[in-house]
Amino acid sequence: MNVSENNLMASLIAESWFTNIYWLPNGFNRPWVLWLMIIPCLLLAWIWTRRSRGVPIPVDHADSKSGIAARTFISLAESLAPLILAVFVWLMAGPVILGKPVEKRAVTNIQFCVDISGSMTAKFGSGTRYDASMKAINQFLDFREGDAFGLSFFGNSVLHWCPLTTDTSAIRCSPPFMRPEVVPPWFGGTEIGKALLACRQKLMEQAEGDRMIVLVSDGSSSDLAGGNDAEIAQRCINEGIKVYGIHIADYDVPNEIVNITSLTGGEVFNPGDPESLAAVFRQIDDMEKAEVEQTVAEQLDHFGPYCVIGLIFLGISLMCSFGLRYTPW
Numbered sequence: 001m002n003v004s005e006n007n008l009m010a011s012l013i014a015e016s017w018f019t020n021i022y023w024l025p026n027g028f029n030r031p032w033v034l035w036l037m038i039i040p041c042l043l044l045a046w047i048w049t050r051r052s053r054g055v056p057i058p059v060d061h062a063d064s065k066s067g068i069a070a071r072t073f074i075s076l077a078e079s080l081a082p083l084i085l086a087v088f089v090w091l092m093a094g095p096v097i098l099g100k101p102v103e104k105r106a107v108t109n110i111q112f113c114v115d116i117s118g119s120m121t122a123k124f125g126s127g128t129r130y131d132a133s134m135k136a137i138n139q140f141l142d143f144r145e146g147d148a149f150g151l152s153f154f155g156n157s158v159l160h161w162c163p164l165t166t167d168t169s170a171i172r173c174s175p176p177f178m179r180p181e182v183v184p185p186w187f188g189g190t191e192i193g194k195a196l197l198a199c200r201q202k203l204m205e206q207a208e209g210d211r212m213i214v215l216v217s218d219g220s221s222s223d224l225a226g227g228n229d230a231e232i233a234q235r236c237i238n239e240g241i242k243v244y245g246i247h248i249a250d251y252d253v254p255n256e257i258v259n260i261t262s263l264t265g266g267e268v269f270n271p272g273d274p275e276s277l278a279a280v281f282r283q284i285d286d287m288e289k290a291e292v293e294q295t296v297a298e299q300l301d302h303f304g305p306y307c308v309i310g311l312i313f314l315g316i317s318l319m320c321s322f323g324l325r326y327t328p329w
Contacts, residue, residue, distance in 0.1 A: 025302050029094030036089045040082035047078050077320035080313050087310035097302040107209035109164050111150040111199040112137055112171070115217035117190045119249075120180045122218070125274035129248045132274045133216045134175040140214075140281040141168045148209065150202055153178045154195035155187030164206060192221035192257070193228050196243065197235070204239055211241040212266075214284065215257070218249040224256035233263035242266040244284050248277065 028034065114137070120130040127135075141149060150164035151171045161178060162170040180187075196213060203211040213236070224232070236243055245261045245268035247253040253268050261268040267284075271277040 025095035026097050027095075027299070029096060031093060033089060033093040036092075037086060040086040040089065043082035043085070044079055047082070048075055077317070080317035080320065084310055084313045084317065087306055087313065090306055091303060091310070095302045095306065096299040099298045099300045107166075108144070108147045108212060109150070109203055109206045109209045110144065110147055110212045110214060111152060111164065111203055113152050113154060113195050113199045113213055113215045113217075115155070115190060115192075115219065116153045116178055116180045116183050116187055117155045117219060118180055118188055119190075119218050122249075124248065127274075128180075129218050130180055131175070132277055133246070133248060135274070136277045136281050137214075137216075138172055139278055140285065141171065143282065143285040148206070150199075152195065152199050152202070153183075153187070154191065154198070155183065156189035156191050156194075157186050158195050158198040159187075160198070160202060164202065190217065190219040190221050191223050192217060192219075193223035193232055196232055196260070200232075200236055200239060200241055203241055211239065213241060213243045215243060215245045216248060217245075217257075218247065220254040221256070224254070224260075229256035229259045230263070233260045236260070236264045245269065246271065246277070246280055 114130075114133060116130065120133070121128050123129075124132045137151075146166065148164045148166050149162070149168055149171055150160070151162040151174060153159045153161055159178070161174055192215065196215065199213050203213070233243070241264060243261050243264045244266040245253070245257045247257065247268060247270045249270075250272070253270050258268055260266075269280040269283070271280050
């Protein structure tokens with residue numbers, strides 16, 4: 001170790017020793033109250049310097065003893081009252097310490113964008129494409145506990161079913177209500193561009209956290225043609241939004257969706273069965289690991305050690321009052 005490292009180590013040891021042994025506070029809520037410490041200090045000075053203790057008894061030819069030991073013990077006993085007052089003033093000043101910084105999980109805002117057009121009723125595994133999609137989404141919610149989720153359904157129109165929230169109960173309960181078989185006729189088509197822009201608008205309302213759209217669809221969309229896919233991707237990039245696509249169909253993924261996902265930093269998947277679909281959501285979870293933030297340490301009241309010291313002084317003072325006190329008679 002060089003000299004600077006030795007000095008640093010010494011300062012750390014000294015800081016740890018003072019903090020852990022003497023419980024020194026990092027500050028006070030009412031530091032001006034500490035001016036009242038003058039009172040117990042003056043009382044202590046008076047106890048140890050006053051000369052009114054001696055009561056001389058006139059006895060012929062008797063040696064006069066000073067009684068230094070007895071006077072010292074009695075002065076110590078009488079000093080307990082000012083010390084208790086000093087502890088009381090210290091507590092009134094409100095000592096505080098810095099708590100340990102807490103690790104906080106950084107929130108990712110995830111907006112699900114689910115296709116409910118008529119083609120989502122096609123068979124997929126033991127159920128329909130819609131059933132498999134919502135089941136996989138519910139499993140994904142368990143992987144990402146602590147994140148904020150929103151749910152939007154789309155066809156030719158967009159319905160924001162659940163706002164972004166960490167309470168996922170509304171999403172878990174939604175499958176029976178927005179099945180493609182029961183939605184109004186104006187949801188029959190597939191307008192992915194309109195849906196992505198609507199989800200982007202919802203994510204823009206979130207001031208904190210990462211932003212991500214998970215698009216689940218089985219079709220192509222005419223409103224992505226003519227360069228609209230690049231324009232939508234750029235608008236998502238401007239807001240820091242990644243788009244992941246799940247093309248739940250048995251034909252190739254449309255090029256426009258491939259472009260949007262790749263440009264925004266996401267990826268598109270084409271699962272062939274429900275097991276593959278569940279694996280896709282696990283893969284997205286692995287690709288978008290939640291970050292942990294170190295929060296600033298908070299100031300905490302630090303009364304405990306001083307209350308113990310005050311109670312000790314009070315108990316000793318009570319014991320001394322039974323006999324160890326100055327009586328001039």
